[in-house]
Amino acid sequence: MARPKMLKLPEVLEEIDMSRAAFYRMRARGKAPKGIKLPNGQLRFRRADVDAWWAACEEETH
Known part of the structure; x- marks a missing residue:
């Protein structure tokens, strides 16, 4: 099974x-x-973590 793509900070x-x-x-x-x-020292982000963060931000505004 392939690893999920990690996003770079930029x-x-x-x-x-x-x-x-x-x-x-x-x-x-x-x-x-x-x-x-x-x-x-570089940061990487899992797509699922970024998507979960977006969802949490949307919930806070409602």
Whole structure:
């Protein structure tokens, strides 16, 4: 079975239309999508985690 594609930070930032600085502020407050920090310091995101985060954001606004 193939591993799910991991999204890079620039891909997530483009999708959610957010600056890197705003994303890191949100991440520091624990409000960003769950990410995986690689040994080289880069972040990767599972599609399912980003989608779940979007769904949670929509629920908060209703």
